[in-house]
Amino acid sequence: MLDKFFKLKESNTNVRTEIVAGITTFITMAYIIFVNPSMLSMAGMNSKGLFGGEVAKAGLSVGNDQIIGAIFVATVLSAIIATLIMGLFANAPFAQAAGMGMNAFFTFYVVLTCKISWQGALAAVFICGIINIIITLTKIRISIINAIPDSLKKATGAGIGLFIALIGMKEAGFVVGSQETLVTFGNVNNPATLLAFIGLVVTVVLMIRKVKGAILIGIVTTTALGVIAQTGLGYKLNIFLPESFNIISAPPSLAPTFMKLSFKDLFSANVGFVSIITIIISFSLVDTFDTIGTFIGTTTKTNIFDDKPIGKGRFPRKLDRALFADATATSIGALLGTSNVTTYVESLAGISEGGRTGLTSVVTAICFFLTLFIAPLIGIVPAFATAPALIIVGILMMGSIMGIDFDNFEEAVPAFFTLAIMPFTYSIANGIAVGFIFYTLIKLFKGRGKEVHPIMYIFTALFIIKFVMQV
Template structure:
């Protein structure tokens, strides 16, 4: 079965020989300008984490000037994670502190369980060590290989739905509703109409096959927001949105070293029996979140072969674990592969040069972070929605008439946005696939490793449900 990656056009521009050889630009049918542009696109769709992660973690981490220090450590962790993924694993998968895991860190572990934030960072570090160990011994690759192709395609589509949901929520087109859980937001809201304009413009550019369509869409949407004075920027009185405030203090700001965060993790405390459940919860959630994300992105980029194998899988998964360890040392919750990397892949990124570019931009953001404030969430939302739509392409290859293939695939797809978790989607897909095959008398078609994984997932939900 073939993968459903976008076509790889023949390069029209050359890159320095050493870059071409190391990253394989010609072999992957890409060019230096295309990779740089894709890295910029990925950065723009991820840059919100520079502001959102400090907001979430500052609820748990009480240090002087917490927001600025957390912004800096977020930028450093994202830069490191993206650079090692690009330069060592050589894939276009950027990394940064993960959403969801930061909320679990702050509100469940620290605020809910009363675990000191230093000890919680130690738990994140230990989970990263487990990631690396399992990657080096080949366990993560073996698990990925054991997942059937139908579920891999479903994981890609589920991530697409998750991305689209993030985009719709960021655009204010989908809002919370106590009666119906979610509902349509107000179309008169400036955030909504800026996003709708961006969505239409970007879709038209994609249809016309304009190079850098997603990037141009983000930039044009930002210009619309600035020129019209739309109140789509955070930072207004009492948390209200405001019009673009400009650059009152210039576009260059000196970085602040996060001295109250770096090296504060308490590994010894995290090894105590009382919070081993926290360590394993971090591990289980991020293992399947990152594994699902990396598998889905690799499938979309065309790196999976007929057996669903990804070259350099051990190295790729190890870089994910290394990023988690480094992020914990720097003072942030789990750093992991970002699903928003799909925007750069869709914009032509095919090699590690894309994620390396993203990493450099995150490093520069420590000096130029006021510029990121010119890109509102309403401008990046259309990119997430459209990339999500394009990631649905692979589901046409799923054998929907085969219940044992179709039902688990559907559960994997639908549960990701509805439970707001890629890990839950992967878990429900794997568990249901094994159960349906086993109880329908076709258990031998399931790889033994997948049964072990399914059992561990069931145990995780039973004993670590909180």
């Protein structure tokens, strides 16, 4: 039955190989169940925090019997549903979950900078998902990808990597604010900072030795050391251990975030209509770049989607289904209560183990389902334990910078501003906007305006209006 449904023999694979590949993919991306709740909690989601039990007196409780909040459940459920759609509908070995970079954009720009409520931000994510579905079905998504130069796509990935790494360094205490120099190096004598450094070293060593699940192991190791340091050595690390700790428990309620998106909060926000449109476009573009980059990079090496290599502007029919599965995932995540859900590049770990069909994705989804019942374990993970994971993800995302020709000044200028503006202004949207503007203006001043796609002109005009109006 499995062979017939997933076409295993046709794809030169078998059940055992697909199961191993699915588990491998899960292990390499399981860090998201720790990192995403930590990231989105900074946006005020769950309103009072993630934890319950005795930390109610600290003002962080959402219920005395709840150890971790709805964000965790939303993160896991969205990964399960989206990955199953990818596996059963597209029959492709890719897993999906809340995307790194987009959760940072959601928290630090949309909510904390633009002062849009998290409910309004979820509405923006939902609209982004609907837009992605429409432009995928009408092939516009492919046109947009082809309209944007490769240098800007690569710079966007690298810029997001720098941005995420900066957040990780801040959470670890490696980078702190300074009146004299804006930022400076943190105090390594701080116990939390020291533990974050140990966690980073552990993760790096495991990554170098190509240990599967290195990021997850690093998070667990750092958390365990933190618990020992707090309970055994008396250090104050703000690790909140519940009074009665059971590893296995029923999942927390999803109610605090389920269907809480608010279009009223989004469009009544005091940031201006142009900024709202820019936010939605930024969500859509980053989501699209991330997904297409993963698909193209995988297919050119393994030909999963087609027995012929992918070429510019030519995408096999099977890839259309995978793109549609990815597009639906974002809106599903917004309804559940998380930022953009996207296809994970960590899927390559499972593919490298031989995964070739949707059975790999189904196995990964089953693994995510099992994590729903270990919420108490997730709830004790402190920010300094997830900080090394953010730094490592940032390093991995920086790899795209190698594809930018910095010897070509025309290409280097817009690419540089795209990747530099993101961390320097704490905004992914600003980086994309400035990069688009410089690219278009350079082409016009060079008398090569015809080389710029009309879609680029539309985006550039919107971004210029945004900056002129300061909205």
